[in-house]
Amino acid sequence: MQLTNIFVSALLATAVSAKGHNGTDKAQSVKSQCSQMAKLTAETKLAANDTKLAQHFDNNQTMIDAFKTKAADAQTKLTTMEANTTLTAECAVIQAHDEAVSACGAMSSIEKMVSLAANDTKLTTKFDGNTTKIDAFKAKVADAEAKLTTMQANSTLTSFCSVQATISQCKEMSQLQKEVAMASNETALATKFKGNDTKIADFKAKAAKTQTKLDALMGNSTLMDTCSTLTKAGTTGASTSTNNAKSPAARVEIAGGVLSVAAFVVTLGMLAL
Ligand SMILES: *[C@@H]1O[C@H](CO)[C@@H](O)[C@H](O)[C@H]1NC(C)=O
Numbered sequence: 646m647q648l649t650n651i652f653v654s655a656l657l658a659t660a661v662s663a664k665g666h667n668g669t670d671k672a673q674s675v676k677s678q679c680s681q682m683a684k685l686t687a688e689t690k691l692a693a694n695d696t697k698l699a700q701h702f703d704n705n706q707t708m709i710d711a712f713k714t715k716a717a718d719a720q721t722k723l724t725t726m727e728a729n730t731t732l733t734a735e736c737a738v739i740q741a742h743d744e745a746v747s748a749c750g751a752m753s754s755i756e757k758m759v760s761l762a763a764n765d766t767k768l769t770t771k772f773d774g775n776t777t778k779i780d781a782f783k784a785k786v787a788d789a790e791a792k793l794t795t796m797q798a799n800s801t802l803t804s805f806c807s808v809q810a811t812i813s814q815c816k817e818m819s820q821l822q823k824e825v826a827m828a829s830n831e832t833a834l835a836t837k838f839k840g841n842d843t844k845i846a847d848f849k850a851k852a853a854k855t856q857t858k859l860d861a862l863m864g865n866s867t868l869m870d871t872c873s874t875l876t877k878a879g880t881t882g883a884s885t886s887t888n889n890a891k892s893p894a895a896r897v898e899i900a901g902g903v904l905s906v907a908a909f910v911v912t913l914g915m916l917a918l
């Protein structure tokens with residue numbers, strides 16, 4: 646048990662050290678440039694549509710004219726930014742990634758709804774036995790289920806989501822491991838809990854449960870192998886980006902932590918299929 650903990654430590658230490666101090670700023674800056682572009686695009690679009698402008702500004706011509714002047718500046722800025730193909734390519738990658746992440750969230754939320762709708766006991770509890778509410782919920786779920794079926798048929802998306810889920814588990818292991826390590830470090834405990842023995846004992850009791858959970862996760866060799874692979878891929882991605890900033894994917898994802906970089910490397914491969 647102790648040995649495997651050390652193994653995970655080493656594994657995740659690599660991940661942490663790979664999460665370069667540099668690169669983060671760059672990734673953040675690309676992200677903020679992309680959101681700036683999105684904002685400028687929205688402004689120019691609005692400025693070009695008189696119907697929308699009238700609605701938006703309540704037919705106030707003074708405000709419309711002022712906005713159009715501002716939008717002319719926006720257009721100039723946007724044109725300059727759009728000329729940077731490196732930037733536009735990176736933004737496309739970020740957008741695709743964000744959309745996929747949100748689709749994974751939608752899928753898991755619909756899955757939960759479907760499972761709730763199929764369990765009458767749970768439905769009764771949740772809706773206080775109100776059959777009107779229950780029927781309305783069931784109708785809503787039936788609609789959402791059609792959407793779910795479409796998404797589930799997209800293997801690019803389902804593979805992506807599965808990698809995302811694994812990454813979450815790898816991250817969770819890292820977190821659990823830190824807790825367990827802390828519970829056996831008296832110095833760290835004394836500092837954290839300011840020498841309060843009650844709190845320390847509580848933390849240790851909690852850590853014993855955490856250990857059980859961690860052992861269960863670590864007993865899954867498929868998961869361990871995947872985490873290891875992702876960590877290695879993450880190391881590569883991060884150092885690449887720090888050194889020569891060549892890979893947009895890696896740079897973009899550094900902001901989200903090295904395991905996301907790894908995800909991205911994998912995802913990129915999948916999107917290229
Ligand atoms: C990051 O890199 C830049 C130049 O590439 C350098 O000026 C800066 O000091 C670095 N920051 C850190 C925290 O290493």
Ligand SMILES: *[C@@H]1O[C@H](CO)[C@@H](O)[C@H](O)[C@H]1NC(C)=O
Pocket residue numbers: 694695696697
């Ligand atoms: C302008 O905005 C209106 C209202 O939102 C919309 O119906 C219309 O399609 C837009 N026109 C153009 C050219 O985008």
Ligand SMILES: *[C@@H]1O[C@H](CO)[C@@H](O)[C@H](O)[C@H]1NC(C)=O
Pocket residue numbers: 705706707708
């Ligand atoms: C239009 O907006 C301007 C600036 O906010 C305001 O001073 C003016 O009173 C508005 N005009 C009308 C007709 O509401």
Ligand SMILES: *[C@@H]1O[C@H](CO)[C@@H](O)[C@H](O)[C@H]1NC(C)=O
Pocket residue numbers: 674675678729731732
């Ligand atoms: C294009 O955008 C990238 C990413 O923000 C930036 O690193 C690069 O310097 C820009 N190139 C030019 C010519 O502005």
Ligand SMILES: *[C@@H]1O[C@H](CO)[C@@H](O)[C@H](O)[C@H]1NC(C)=O
Pocket residue numbers: 741744745748799800801802
């Ligand atoms: C499948 O999902 C990917 C990732 O979200 C998306 O880019 C692609 O457009 C989807 N394909 C179809 C056919 O909907």
Ligand SMILES: *[C@@H]1O[C@H](CO)[C@@H](O)[C@H](O)[C@H]1NC(C)=O
Pocket residue numbers: 764765766767
């Ligand atoms: C329905 O939910 C209840 C309460 O959470 C649970 O005990 C039961 O096993 C569930 N039934 C099915 C068929 O999943």
Ligand SMILES: *[C@@H]1O[C@H](CO)[C@@H](O)[C@H](O)[C@H]1NC(C)=O
Pocket residue numbers: 775776777778
């Ligand atoms: C059930 O919910 C509906 C819709 O929210 C509400 O109008 C109705 O009064 C509720 N019935 C009972 C018995 O609480």
Ligand SMILES: *[C@@H]1O[C@H](CO)[C@@H](O)[C@H](O)[C@H]1NC(C)=O
Pocket residue numbers: 830831832833
């Ligand atoms: C225990 O925690 C302290 C303070 O956080 C740290 O400096 C020390 O290296 C830790 N000891 C071990 C054995 O991990």
Ligand SMILES: *[C@@H]1O[C@H](CO)[C@@H](O)[C@H](O)[C@H]1NC(C)=O
Pocket residue numbers: 841842843844
């Ligand atoms: C230690 O923490 C417990 C639980 O939070 C609290 O009730 C107690 O007063 C604390 N003891 C001291 C000596 O601060």
Ligand SMILES: *[C@@H]1O[C@H](CO)[C@@H](O)[C@H](O)[C@H]1NC(C)=O
Pocket residue numbers: 811814865866867868
């Ligand atoms: C092991 O982990 C993998 C990847 O997260 C998962 O698909 C699989 O169901 C797990 N196996 C067991 C026995 O929990």
